[in-house]
Amino acid sequence: MKKIIITILGLFIFLGCANHQYQTYNQVNNNLLASTYLSIGNDYLQKGQFQLAFINFNKAIELNPFYSDAYALRGSIYGLTGKYGLAIADLNEAIELNPSNSNAYALRGAIYGLTGKYELAIADYNKAIELNPSYSDAYNNRGATYLNLKKNELAIADFNKAIELNP
DSSP: OHHHHHHHHHHHHHHHHHHHHHHHHHHHHHHHHHHHHHHHHHHHHHTTOHHHHHHHHHHHHHHOTTOHHHHHHHHHHHHHTTOHHHHHHHHHHHHHHOTTOHHHHHHHHHHHHHTTOHHHHHHHHHHHHHHOTTOHHHHHHHHHHHHHTTOHHHHHHHHHHHHHHOO
């Protein structure tokens, strides 16, 4: 009787490990596919083909709902198409999933700037620069935001830093 119980226990442990290995393989495969969809979507985004980019970013998120960069890039499409509320929601999700995603902060700063929320934009650009001190676009965009706030000296300093980083 003990042998049967031990055999059954061993079988359950084996099946549990096999199931875990299958789930791990499946997740790795999904992550690789999500990365591929993200790359394809980014290519479409660079070409201005927003609908095709959007489809690919959605697929990446479907395969890996924890993919911060996919939310950030989909948020950029929402922003480029004037859907600012959806853009902010996706960028918030990207930041929640990866608080070190400097691109998500910079993109959200851009959306805040477009909607006249300059102080929030400055805060996001500050965070993007804190995370990535060589992020020239964040300096440039923060400089433009400072201009909107009539803080010309700060704007000039940021523009100079952006040029220094990316001549």
